[in-house]
Amino acid sequence: MRLSRAFLPTLKETPAEAQIVSHRLMLRAGMIRQTAAGIYAWLPLGWRALQKVEQIVREEQDRAGAQEILMPTIQSADLWRQSGRYDAYGPEMLRIRDRHDREMLFGPTNEEVVTEIFRQFAKSYRDLPRNLYHIQWKFRDEVRPRFGVMRGREFLMKDAYSFDLTKEGAEHSYRQMFLAYLRTFARMGLKAIPMRADTGPIGGDLSHEFIILAETGESQVFVSQDLLDMDPLAEAPDYDADLAAAVGRWTSHYAATDEMHDPVAWEKLEASKRVSARGIEVGHIFYFGTKYSKPMELTVQAADGSTVHPEMGSYGIGVSRLVGAIIEANHDEAGIKWPDAVAPFRAAVLNLKNGDAACDALCDTIYRALGDEAVYDDRADRAGVKFADADLMGHPWQVIVGPRGAAANRVELKRRMTGERHEVSPEDALAKIKG
Amino acid sequence: MRLSRAFLPTLKETPAEAQIVSHRLMLRAGMIRQTAAGIYAWLPLGWRALQKVEQIVREEQDRAGAQEILMPTIQSADLWRQSGRYDAYGPEMLRIRDRHDREMLFGPTNEEVVTEIFRQFAKSYRDLPRNLYHIQWKFRDEVRPRFGVMRGREFLMKDAYSFDLTKEGAEHSYRQMFLAYLRTFARMGLKAIPMRADTGPIGGDLSHEFIILAETGESQVFVSQDLLDMDPLAEAPDYDADLAAAVGRWTSHYAATDEMHDPVAWEKLEASKRVSARGIEVGHIFYFGTKYSKPMELTVQAADGSTVHPEMGSYGIGVSRLVGAIIEANHDEAGIKWPDAVAPFRAAVLNLKNGDAACDALCDTIYRALGDEAVYDDRADRAGVKFADADLMGHPWQVIVGPRGAAANRVELKRRMTGERHEVSPEDALAKIKG
Numbered sequence: 001m002r003l004s005r006a007f008l009p010t011l012k013e014t015p016a017e018a019q020i021v022s023h024r025l026m027l028r029a030g031m032i033r034q035t036a037a038g039i040y041a042w043l044p045l046g047w048r049a050l051q052k053v054e055q056i057v058r059e060e061q062d063r064a065g066a067q068e069i070l071m072p073t074i075q076s077a078d079l080w081r082q083s084g085r086y087d088a089y090g091p092e093m094l095r096i097r098d099r100h101d102r103e104m105l106f107g108p109t110n111e112e113v114v115t116e117i118f119r120q121f122a123k124s125y126r127d128l129p130r131n132l133y134h135i136q137w138k139f140r141d142e143v144r145p146r147f148g149v150m151r152g153r154e155f156l157m158k159d160a161y162s163f164d165l166t167k168e169g170a171e172h173s174y175r176q177m178f179l180a181y182l183r184t185f186a187r188m189g190l191k192a193i194p195m196r197a198d199t200g201p202i203g204g205d206l207s208h209e210f211i212i213l214a215e216t217g218e219s220q221v222f223v224s225q226d227l228l229d230m231d232p233l234a235e236a237p238d239y240d241a242d243l244a245a246a247v248g249r250w251t252s253h254y255a256a257t258d259e260m261h262d263p264v265a266w267e268k269l270e271a272s273k274r275v276s277a278r279g280i281e282v283g284h285i286f287y288f289g290t291k292y293s294k295p296m297e298l299t300v301q302a303a304d305g306s307t308v309h310p311e312m313g314s315y316g317i318g319v320s321r322l323v324g325a326i327i328e329a330n331h332d333e334a335g336i337k338w339p340d341a342v343a344p345f346r347a348a349v350l351n352l353k354n355g356d357a358a359c360d361a362l363c364d365t366i367y368r369a370l371g372d373e374a375v376y377d378d379r380a381d382r383a384g385v386k387f388a389d390a391d392l393m394g395h396p397w398q399v400i401v402g403p404r405g406a407a408a409n410r411v412e413l414k415r416r417m418t419g420e421r422h423e424v425s426p427e428d429a430l431a432k433i434k435g
Numbered sequence: 436m437r438l439s440r441a442f443l444p445t446l447k448e449t450p451a452e453a454q455i456v457s458h459r460l461m462l463r464a465g466m467i468r469q470t471a472a473g474i475y476a477w478l479p480l481g482w483r484a485l486q487k488v489e490q491i492v493r494e495e496q497d498r499a500g501a502q503e504i505l506m507p508t509i510q511s512a513d514l515w516r517q518s519g520r521y522d523a524y525g526p527e528m529l530r531i532r533d534r535h536d537r538e539m540l541f542g543p544t545n546e547e548v549v550t551e552i553f554r555q556f557a558k559s560y561r562d563l564p565r566n567l568y569h570i571q572w573k574f575r576d577e578v579r580p581r582f583g584v585m586r587g588r589e590f591l592m593k594d595a596y597s598f599d600l601t602k603e604g605a606e607h608s609y610r611q612m613f614l615a616y617l618r619t620f621a622r623m624g625l626k627a628i629p630m631r632a633d634t635g636p637i638g639g640d641l642s643h644e645f646i647i648l649a650e651t652g653e654s655q656v657f658v659s660q661d662l663l664d665m666d667p668l669a670e671a672p673d674y675d676a677d678l679a680a681a682v683g684r685w686t687s688h689y690a691a692t693d694e695m696h697d698p699v700a701w702e703k704l705e706a707s708k709r710v711s712a713r714g715i716e717v718g719h720i721f722y723f724g725t726k727y728s729k730p731m732e733l734t735v736q737a738a739d740g741s742t743v744h745p746e747m748g749s750y751g752i753g754v755s756r757l758v759g760a761i762i763e764a765n766h767d768e769a770g771i772k773w774p775d776a777v778a779p780f781r782a783a784v785l786n787l788k789n790g791d792a793a794c795d796a797l798c799d800t801i802y803r804a805l806g807d808e809a810v811y812d813d814r815a816d817r818a819g820v821k822f823a824d825a826d827l828m829g830h831p832w833q834v835i836v837g838p839r840g841a842a843a844n845r846v847e848l849k850r851r852m853t854g855e856r857h858e859v860s861p862e863d864a865l866a867k868i869k870g
Contacts, residue, residue, distance in 0.1 A: 007502050007565050009556035033552050036511040036539065041552055047505050067442050070482050072589045073508060073572060074529075074541070076471040091534045094509075096541075099526045099576045104471065106509070106531075106541075117468050117476055121444035130442050137508055137572070141534045154507045 001345075002367075003377045003389075007044055010389050020216050022327035023148030025336050029393050031323075031344075038145025038153035045393060046323065048344035050156065053322050054135055056187050056341065057158045064180035064239050066131040066160050071113050073137055077103035079112040082296050092140045106139035111292050111314055114161040118310075119298040125165050127300060128310060131173055133160030135319060149324045150218075150280070156320040163310040165302065167289070170311035174206065174287045175243035177315040181210050181283050182232035182250070184317065188326060189339025192282060193223050195255045209257065210283035214328040217278030220258045222266055225273040227253035280325045287313040330417075336394025337417050340435070346373040347397035347433045348390045352383045358406035362426060366399055366411070369430050391416065397433045399426075436479075436780070437802075438812045438824075443480055445824050455651050457762035458583030460771050464828050466758075466779075473580025473588035480828060481758065483779035485591065488757050489570055491622050491776065492593045499615035499674050501566040501595050506548050508572055512538035514547040517731050527575045541574035546727050546749055549596040553745075554733040560600050562735060563745060566608055568595030570754060584759045585653075585715070591755040598745040600737065602724070605746035609641065609722045610678035612750040616645050616718050617667035617685070619752065623761060624774025627717060628658050630690045644692065645718035649763040652713030655693045657701055660708040662688035715760045722748040765852075771829025772852050775870070781808040782832040782868045783825045787818045793841035797861060801834055801846070804865050826851065832868045834861075 001008070009030040017034075018024040026032045031046030042050055058068065074096070080086035094106040107113065114132055122128065135158045145153050162173035178194065185192035190212045197209040211221055230250065237246055254269055256262060257279070266274065292298070293309040302308045318325075323342075330337045338344070347370055351363040367376040375395065377386045383402075390398050400412040405423070413429045414421045424432070436443070444465040452469075453459040461467045466481030477485055493503065509531070515521035529541040542548065549567055557563065570593045580588050597608035613629065620627035625647045632644040646656055665685065672681055689704055691697060692714070701709065727733070728744040737743045753760075758777075765772045773779070782805055786798040802811040810830065812821045818837075825833050835847040840858070848864045849856045859867070 001502075004561075005500070005565075007504070007556070007567055009562075030556070033555060035507060035514075035548055035551065036509065037537075039507045039509055039511075041507060041548065042505040043552070044502050044504055047503055050505070065440070067436075067479050068482055069442070069479055070477040070485070072470060072474045072476060074471065074474055074574065074589055076474075079470075094531065094533065096529065096531050098529065099578065102472075113470055113476065116470065117478070120468060121442070121465070126439075127444075130440075132442055139509065143534065154509055 001044075001375050003375060003379050006375065008375065008393070009043070010392055018148065020147050020150065020328070021331055022150065022216075022324040025327055025331060025392070026148055026324065029336060032149065038142055038151070040149060040152060040154070045344050049323050049338070049342055050320060052342040052344070053188060053326070054156070054158075054319050057135065057184055057317055057319060060180045060184040060187070061133050061158065061160060064131075064176045066133045068134060069117075069132050070134045070136060071107070071110050071117070073106055073139070075105050075107045075113055077105055079116055080105070083112050083115075083292055084295055085112070092142065094139045094141050107136075108138055108140045109314075109316075110134070110159055111161065112296070115292045115296045115298050115312070118163055119296065122163065122298070122300050122310070124301045125303050125308075129162065129164045129169050129173055131160055131162040131176070133158060133315070147324070149320045152320065155318065158317040158319050160315040162313045162315070164312075165300070165308060165310065167311055170287055170289070170313055172243060174285060174313050175247045176239050177285050177313070178208065178247050178250070179232075179237045179239075179243060181285065181315075181317070185210060185212065185282060186232040188322065188342050190282070190326065190329060191228060193221070193227060193255050193279070194250055195221065195257055196260050197257065197284065198259060206287040208285050209281050211257065211279035211281050212325055212329060213277045214280050214325065215278055216328050217280045219279055219281070221277055221279035222254065222256050222261050223275050223277070224254040224269055225275055227255055228275060280328060281318075282322050282325050283315075283317045285313065285315040331394075334388070335392035338394045338396055339417075340396050343394070343396050345375050345395050346370070347399060348393070348395040349374055349376045349399045350383075350386045350390060350401065351376070351378050352386070352400065352402040354378060354380055356403045356406065359401050359403055362406045362409070362411070363401050366401070366426055366430065370433065399429050399433070436810050438810060438814050441810065442478065443810065443828070444478070445827055453583065455582050455585065455763070456766055457585065457651075457759040460762055460766060460827070461583055461759065464771060467584065473577055473586070475584060475587060475589070480779050484758050484773070484777055485755060487777040487779065488623060488761070489591070489593075489754050492570065492619055492752055492754060495615045495619040495622070496568050496593065496595060499566075499611045501568045503569060504552075504567050505569045505571060506542070506545050506552070508541055508574070509539050510542045510548055512540055514551055515540070518547050518550075518727055519730055520547070527577065529574045529576045542571075543573055543575045544749075544751075545569070545594055546596065547731070550727045550731045550733050550747070553598055554731065557598065557733070557735050557745070559736045560738050560743075564597065564599045564604050564608060566595055566597040566611070568593060568750070582759070584755045587755065590753065593752040593754050595750040597748045597750070599747075600735070600743060600745065602746055605722055605724070605748055607678060609720060609748050610682045611674050612720050612748070613643065613682050613685070614667075614672045614674075614678060616720065616750070616752070620645060620647065620717060621667040623757065623777050625717070625761065625764060626663060628656070628662060628690050628714070629685055630656065630658075630692055631695050632692065632719065633694060641722040643720050644716050646692065646714035646716050647760055647764060648712045649715050649760065650713055651763050652715045654714055654716070656712055656714035657689065657691050657696050658710050658712070659689040659704055660710055662690055663710060715763060716753075717757050717760050718750075718752045720748065720750040766829075769823070770827035773829045773831055774852075775831050778829070778831050780810050780830050781805070782834060783828070783830040784809055784811045784834045785818075785821045785825055785836065786811070786813050787821070787835065787837040789813060789815055791838045791841065794836050794838055797841045797844070797846070798836050801836070801861055801865065805868065834864050834868070
């Protein structure tokens with residue numbers, strides 16, 4: 001995209017309302033724009049990042065055998081009465097009356113809707129197991145929305161729901177999601193730590209939060225260095241095989257949030273292994289058995305002819321929140337440092353002297369070779385403005401083209417994550433960027 | 436996807452509430468499920484079709500130079516007071532009060548929000564022209580929602596908004612969208628006819644509807660056969676060039692809806708060229724000048740230092756409605772006949788004798804070769820059930836594998852659109868399907 005024609009506006013001033021770095025940088029880099037309290041529009045730079053994050057989530061859900069659907073944002077209050085949650089949910093639920101005065105709501109989560117959908121179609125044990133997910137906008141009417149997309153009111157969530165015939169089956173589904181989550185966050189360049197968690201308003205017997213470490217994190221976490229040293233991408237799980245051992249390798253190390261922290265167990269760890277840090281929750285998984293299938297009367301016929309309430313779990317990832325979390329974990333004074341996998345654009349081409357024939361021609365050639373994954377700063381601006389904007393927007397690679405270099409067919413290639421710069425030929429620059 | 440594990444449920448009975456064929460087929464084929472009046476969940480088959488349609492819309496918007504953003508669903512009533520539309524909009528607007536008793540609404544369209552966003556960033560003529568679009572769920576509280584996704588309450592729309600310095604610029608933006616729309620619908624296998632239209636509640640001076648012909652269409656249309664014979668994909672437009680002549684080739688032929696019909700002009704057409712038919716609106720474009728930029732005080736500085744209200748237009752495509760419209764235009768007694776470009780799956784592999792070693796092996800090989808774009812009917816069901824479901828779901832190709840054929844390494848390849856069947860080698864079947 002040519003910056004002279006793009007809608008990629010940056011702000012020089014730091015917006016006063018932004019308290020944390022990801023919020024500040026997302027506003028300054030022109031990724032988002034607040035349109036009402038806790039509600040954001042995603043501008044092209046932000047929207048591209050959000051789509052990259054969403055696509056990784058989708059791929060890993062599909063790989064683990066979950067199937068994508070899309071449930072609507074507006075739900076009927078009646079369904080929530082069936083589960084007994086309508087009155088219990090509290091003021092975070094955005095309640096709505098339509099023109100016929102029917103009680104509706106903007107879905108904060110989807111256990112009821114998905115149970116109702118599944119109830120229509122599932123008749124027998126042959127229809128199980130199934131895991132259905134969607135990636136849809138949710139609304140929670142936070143009393144004090146803040147931190148930009150980290151705690152907004154309208155937010156994008158991936159939520160999956162598993163249906164199994166038995167508790168053992170449900171545990172297998174839970175483990176599939178457990179391992180899929182580790183891969184999902186690792187592919188985004190994040191180190192996410194699974195921690196035993198309270199089940200809260202979703203309810204249930206078993207729950208893990210996935211938490212990434214960042215200085216600005218919302219909660220205190222305690223984790224063993226051994227866990228931090230593990231690599232979720234070291235081997236691809238076989239999701240059809242027994243996953244107890246694979247999950248056990250992760251849950252056998254100490255990891256806890258404030259609420260679940262056990263100082264006695266903690267003290268037993270070697271002191272050098274004890275890592276105490278701040279964390280940001282990016283995912284949460286639950287096994288809750290028949291908490292919804294029973295009151296909502298979802299049943300299937302088992303192989304022996306008996307009637308069974310399926311065992312369920314639900315599995316959430318904060319997709320829009322992740323964009324903020326990635327920035328919290330990857331930035332410096334000058335701006336964002338996108339990990340390659342989620343960068344809105346892979347590279348920026350900076351033309352330091354617009355109008356210089358050699359500069360223009362070389363920039364054009366490089367920009368065309370990179371295609372849709374590059375921005376071309378062809379604006380009539382000073383070099384300093386271009387450097388600052390490229391650092392702020394955080395493209396992983398910068399190709400810097402000045403008149404002296406262009407005459408000699410050389411460019412400067414900068415790696416945003418490390419700050420390294422090298423003078424190279426345009427061909428070498430392209431080869432590196434395309435990786 | 437293996438049907439034995441997939442969530443691709445079909446219904447044998449025709450649901451009583453569905454009055455038109457696309458609604459009936461979408462329910463029977465398990466594409467959608469109504470979760471409240473006029474509100475639908477998209478199940479895997481429907482969701483895949485919706486994504487294919489959405490992706491074609493996106494590609495043609497991008498090609499025409501529009502830039503994608505994402506605006507939120509929930510908007511502030513204050514913005515609509517600035518444009519003067521809040522009180523005017525009527526009961527189709529879903530009005531909401533949040534926990535702080537602030538007046539909000541579920542966006543039925545986005546002229547106000549996008550004008551407000553653009554206002555923050557656009558300062559000078561150098562920031563124009565720009566065309567911003569998004570593909571987002573909208574809500575219109577229809578008094579009597581019906582016809583499934585054709586007239587639902589929560590629906591997916593692509594809406595683009597152009598900002599230009601001059602009326603001539605705005606006309607160019609309008610023509611870009613005009614031609615992009617023709618390509619968009621043609622790529623989906625639809626013949627969409629541009630027709631002069633009333634501007635309605637959006638307002639403005641110039642407007643076209645894009646209407647496809649289908650027996651079950653909601654309105655009567657009158658169109659010259661010459662227009663129907665034109666092919667929008669015959670040549671790719673150069674969107675930077677003057678587009679007046681290219682658009683003129685389309686607008687010079689007679690085409691009108693009921694409301695705009697001119698019987699005198701119609702009678703002047705050769706009788707053999709007069710086509711009178713039913714039509715479904717799938718897109719609508721508007722040029723409305725400063726209708727929003729003036730009351731909302733969006734201004735930029737022109738090159739001569741003067742202050743200018745940008746000239747605007749807006750451009751809508753009913754993305755979820757298109758899925759229904761495509762089915763209205765492509766079906767038979769047995770079910771859906773997907774055009775290749777929007778088919779949820781490209782092919783189905785039908786195993787007529789599960790458990791037969793040769794059948795199983797051959798089906799497996801073919802299914803693996805087709806990958807994610809195929810469904811494999813490996814269910815323990817009769818051949819008749821498999822044939823019926825494949826026809827109902829409408830996959831463009833069916834690969835039918837029976838024990839006799841499998842033993843001889845032959846399969847039957849059926850083309851759903853034409854009904855043609857041929858006995859071929861598995862290799863030839865794959866080559867045809869991959870096209």
